[in-house]
Amino acid sequence: MKAYLDSSFMMNPTGEYFKWLKCKSTYQLKNWGKHLRLGYLSVVSNTNFGRYNAIGSQCVVSNCTLGDFSYINSYSYVLNTTIGRYCSIGPNVKIAPGKHPASVFVSTHPVTFNNQGNLVKNYCSESKFKNYQPVTIGNDVWVGANSIIIDGITIGNGAIIAANSLVIKNVGAYEIVGGNPAKFIKKRFDEHQIQYLEEMQWWNKGEDWIQNNISKFWNIEDFVEPNLVTV
Incomplete structure (x- = not known):
């Protein structure tokens, strides 16, 4: 009979601290000059970072890519996700936590359809x-x-996912959705403004350009006009 090791016997606060310290040091040294910050006891694996990214405390981030300035707040669990630039991921968010079959398969329990390493049998x-x-x-x-x-x-x-939402369908550009399951609430701006933002792609502009135009970001009507600074 196969013997199963209960690895929790080997876990202790000191060990967890040093595992986190190794992870933090490895990623921050690898991304030296990009100003990456990894919060206390967060676990990161197989993830690529841009510039000025921050991961809060006690997060799990695996198989992900984060664009410049995007951050993930504390206690979040993010797997297999590509995140663009300037994204704000709130606390205790779960992204791509895994699915179970809802039809055809007789059982929803993974021991009946997958050979997962985290299962005892x-x-x-x-x-x-x-x-x-x-x-x-x-x-x-x-x-x-x-x-x-x-x-x-x-x-x-530009989309917004309201707090406490369960997103089970794709969300369009600049849509606000919320609820369980999440439903369309409204669009942030009118169609002309959304088209302008989608075509302009300000998030791909350089940091100097954004700094020179920062006051325009405070009102969409000031932003959607042809006289933005071009430097």
Whole structure:
């Protein structure tokens, strides 16, 4: 009979601290000059960072890419996700936490359809259901606290996910959605303004350009006009 090791016997506060310290040092040295910050006891693996990224305390971030200036607040769990620039991920957010089959398969329990390493016993020697699918989040997206975004979702530029939402469908550019399940509430701006922002893609501008035009960011009517500083 196969013996199963309960690794929790080996866990202790000191060990967890040094694991975090190793992770923090490895990623911040690897991204030296990009001003990366990893919060206390956060676990990061197989993730690529841009510039000025910040991960809050006690997060799990795996198989992800973060664009410039995007941050993830404390106690969030983010897997298999591409996040654009200038995104704000609130606290206790879950993104791509994994799926279970809801039809065709007789059982929703993974021991009946997957050979996962985190399970004590499996009936399957190979995976029969793809329970992890990538999530794509555009630029300038705000995901409110305690929200869940299921696997395979795409969220457009400038969208807002209200706090405590469960997102099970794609979200369009500059849409505000909320609820369980999340439903369309309204668009942040009118169609002309959204088209202007989508075509302009201010998030790809240089830092000097944004600094020179920062006062225009405070009102959409000031921003959507042809006389922005071009330097």
